[in-house]
Structures are given as C-alpha cells and as structure tokens.
Amino acid sequence: MTQNELYVPKGGSANAQYTLDIDPKRAGWTHSSLRIVELAPGGTHTFTSGDSEWIVLPLEGACTVHTDNEEFQLLGRESVFAGVSDFAYVPRDAQASIASGAGGRFALAGAKCERRLPARYGPAPEVPVEERGSGSQLRHVRNFASADAFDCDKLIAVEVVTPGGNWSSYPPHKHDEHRPGVEAELEEIYYFEIDGPNGFGYQRVSPSREGGSDVLAEVRSGDAVLVPDGWHGPSIAQPGHDMYYLNVMAGPGETREWRICFHPAHVEGTGGYR
Numbered sequence: 001m002t003q004n005e006l007y008v009p010k011g012g013s014a015n016a017q018y019t020l021d022i023d024p025k026r027a028g029w030t031h032s033s034l035r036i037v038e039l040a041p042g043g044t045h046t047f048t049s050g051d052s053e054w055i056v057l058p059l060e061g062a063c064t065v066h067t068d069n070e071e072f073q074l075l076g077r078e079s080v081f082a083g084v085s086d087f088a089y090v091p092r093d094a095q096a097s098i099a100s101g102a103g104g105r106f107a108l109a110g111a112k113c114e115r116r117l118p119a120r121y122g123p124a125p126e127v128p129v130e131e132r133g134s135g136s137q138l139r140h141v142r143n144f145a146s147a148d149a150f151d152c153d154k155l156i157a158v159e160v161v162t163p164g165g166n167w168s169s170y171p172p173h174k175h176d177e178h179r180p181g182v183e184a185e186l187e188e189i190y191y192f193e194i195d196g197p198n199g200f201g202y203q204r205v206s207p208s209r210e211g212g213s214d215v216l217a218e219v220r221s222g223d224a225v226l227v228p229d230g231w232h233g234p235s236i237a238q239p240g241h242d243m244y245y246l247n248v249m250a251g252p253g254e255t256r257e258w259r260i261c262f263h264p265a266h267v268e269g270t271g272g273y274r
Helices: none
Strands: 020-022 032-039 043-048 052-067 070-077 087-090 095-100 104-112 120-122 129-132 139-145 156-162 187-194 201-206 215-219 224-227 231-237 243-250
Touching: 020 224, 032 043, 032 052, 032 095, 032 187, 032 243, 052 139, 070 087, 095 104, 104 243, 156 231, 187 201, 187 215, 187 231, 201 224, 215 224, 231 243
Parallel strands: none
Antiparallel strands: 020 032, 032 104, 043 095, 052 070, 052 087, 052 095, 052 104, 087 120, 129 139, 139 156, 156 243, 187 224, 187 243, 201 215, 201 231
16 A cells, blocks of 8 residues: 555544544455544534444543443543543443533444443553653553553454553564464554643554565654554654554454564564563
8 A cells, every 4th residue: 555545634534423434445454444533612522333243432521422222431630641431331232322511532442343232341450551762762552452461352453551651562563464373464543642732643554575565654643553464563652742552453363462573673672572
C-alpha cells in the first residue's frame, strides 16, 4: 500500500457518527477496526456490533455502556496521559449504546470474529502495566486487552505512552506471516495522541517484502497509521511531548496470539522489547 493509503490524518476517515472510522473495507484487509466517537454532554451513541467484537475504551471522560441486558459504568479518565482506564467488552451480534453525562471521547476497538463471548467489564486496577525498554527506548505499555490479559476471540489491543524524546516500537518488528510458534499474522492500527499543543511524532513502516507497505508519517493527535504488513517502528516522540498510541490488532489465525519477528539489522544494542 502507498503512503497516502497507510497514513490517515485526523478527519481523513470522519463521518456523521465518528471522528475516525477505520473498518476492514477502508483498510483493505479482513479483521481489524477502530472508531472514535465524541459525545457532547448528555450525548448518546448507539451501534450494532455485527460480525465483530468491540471494546469501548474511554480516551477522555466517563460513560455508561448498555449491551446484552448489562450496564457498565466506566469511570474513564481525564486524558490518555492520566493513566489506565476501565473498559467494556461488547460481543458480536449485539446492540450497544454509550451515554456520557459530561461528554467525552471514546474508542471502539473492534475485530471481526467467530465466537460470541459474554459482555464484560474490565476494571482499571486489573490492567497489567509494564515498562518496556530502557533509557531513550523506555515506554509504558498498558496491556488492557493483550492476548494473555483479557479474553477475546480475535481482538488484541494495548496502549503505549512514549516519553518525549524517546523511541518505541523498537526494534522494528513485523507480524505479517503465519509461522506457528514464531510469528502470527496480524493487521494493526496505530491511533495517536500527543501531549501538549503543537506536539508531533513520527511513525515508520518499511517493507518486509517486495512491494510491501512503506510509510514515514509525521503524526499528530487524532492521526492513525495502518500496518497491513511490513516492519513497523520506530515510533518517535518529539522532545518535551509525550506520545500515546492505541494499537488494535487482529488476524485470521486460529489461535489468538501476539508473536512477532524483530528486524535482524536493528536488534543489537536495543535492549529488546522487554
């Protein structure tokens, strides 16, 4: 895919319902989706999950999620830089609504799936948080829906906060081939927010095969980058401006797992991913 197809600037996929709306048709793949909905005070958004499972994740503000005769009160957070958030899981083939008394912004991370799992609440204190890398490669990973932290059928989703001036998604890695025990085939979306006015960062995706995905994008709050294949990383935060990104992943594999392959030219001296 070309740079113009992979980089989605803020507003580039907006519609009447969502400020960002990336589905498999828009991305040119089969499983991963991401929507961002903004609600005014007292606002409500209703949606049908269809053939996908979804996680409602507050980015800014609190909300109530109704689905499958369940009600989940999400305390949310002031911003993505304030810490982890609680969240709600919406199964496939369901009706759901999000209501917010004070208003806010909410991510809907989705994946086309086969199993219908029960609607559930994800408490913020149970979200595993890790420091990954060290020095100028240090970043903070919130594994709220990683493969080993929260049960989904296909969906994998995590948040990463990179301190200003640091590199993350490093060393470059890929997950575009099915190699049992070594690498899983996963489509990925990066959604970015930058702390502070006029902040920016950079995201690199380089080809892992002839004619593969190739993009170097300057990213700002509200932008997204699609990774259908290729080596992705580094993600670079502007000095003085922390960078947040939400990763949404899913793929066709029978087993829901995050298995990656590092770029051999960049592994030495990086301290690795963990």
